[in-house]
Amino acid sequence: MARHRPGPRHRDARGFTLIEATLVIAVIGVVGAMVAVFITRPVDAYVDQARRAELSDTADTALRRVARELALALPNSVRVDPGASLLEFVPVHAGGRYRAAPAADGSGNFLDFDNAADGSFDVLGPAVDVVSGDQLVVYNLGLPGASVYSGETRRALTSVGSGLATLSYTVGASQFPFASAGNRFQVVGGPVSYACLPGASGTGALRRYTGYAIQSAQPTDTSAAPLAALSGSGNSVVADKVESCSFAVTSGGAAGTSLVTLRLTLASGSERLTLLHEVHVDNSP
Numbered sequence: 001m002a003r004h005r006p007g008p009r010h011r012d013a014r015g016f017t018l019i020e021a022t023l024v025i026a027v028i029g030v031v032g033a034m035v036a037v038f039i040t041r042p043v044d045a046y047v048d049q050a051r052r053a054e055l056s057d058t059a060d061t062a063l064r065r066v067a068r069e070l071a072l073a074l075p076n077s078v079r080v081d082p083g084a085s086l087l088e089f090v091p092v093h094a095g096g097r098y099r100a101a102p103a104a105d106g107s108g109n110f111l112d113f114d115n116a117a118d119g120s121f122d123v124l125g126p127a128v129d130v131v132s133g134d135q136l137v138v139y140n141l142g143l144p145g146a147s148v149y150s151g152e153t154r155r156a157l158t159s160v161g162s163g164l165a166t167l168s169y170t171v172g173a174s175q176f177p178f179a180s181a182g183n184r185f186q187v188v189g190g191p192v193s194y195a196c197l198p199g200a201s202g203t204g205a206l207r208r209y210t211g212y213a214i215q216s217a218q219p220t221d222t223s224a225a226p227l228a229a230l231s232g233s234g235n236s237v238v239a240d241k242v243e244s245c246s247f248a249v250t251s252g253g254a255a256g257t258s259l260v261t262l263r264l265t266l267a268s269g270s271e272r273l274t275l276l277h278e279v280h281v282d283n284s285p
Helices: 016-071
Strands: 086-090 092-098 120-124 129-132 135-137 155-157 161-164 166-168 183-187 192-199 204-210 235-251 257-268 271-282
Touching: 016 086, 016 235, 016 257, 016 271, 155 183, 192 235, 192 257
Parallel strands: none
Antiparallel strands: 086 192, 092 120, 092 183, 120 166, 129 161, 135 155, 135 183, 192 204, 204 235, 235 257, 257 271
16 A cells, blocks of 8 residues: 655744744834934924925015005105004105296196195196096195195095196195195005004914095004904905014104114914014105
8 A cells, every 4th residue: 555755844934923023013113213213303394494484485575565565655654653563654656747837938737836726737747647536745744734644735636547747636725835846746545554463473464454544643453443444455464473563664854764664573383583674765755
């Protein structure tokens, strides 16, 4: 009878023991922890750098926007509230020179400051564009008796259109108080206010208000009229993540300029960034 001969034993075909598996898991954990230490720091640094770049871009964009608008501010119209949190000014839409005297042959419509009924004049130089609601300003000094805010230096324009070579306006009870030394005039619309609304840990905002009438006293409360009633483009966020901000204006005196200082601090997480921007504003009326 034939005998069955058993095949060779496969001694190498055996699995891991529990101890071996545990050691492998422990080694992988140690290696993973070491790798995590080296990876975490660069990743955190990248995240922090990206956050700082975002804060810097937001602050720089906001301050440059304010600066661009201030460059078009009516001379002597920039004012800041006592709390240094609201900045207001009147932007200029157009301007030029008015005819101050008749031509040699006696022709021409000139602005007669001695005539309380005179309500029109010829524009010398490029024609101007006027939209409904614009007002005419002549020689705004920003002083009592010669202020755009209290109304002595501004009049409502009655001529509206593009390329106007003659401007007509409502005289009112009296003529402009002073003639411009350079025979200059400006066409303005409504005022603009920037409000600093700070919040702890960057929960505040910098807001822009427009679309309200010129007030003799500066609006200083965003929760009250006329600012509280504004919405849409009349009440917009210029920058978020604001922790603090402030405005200051310093007169240049005889130099005919003002220095407006804008300070803005943004915060996000553990990052904080402060930018300071200074703008020279021409005050020659």
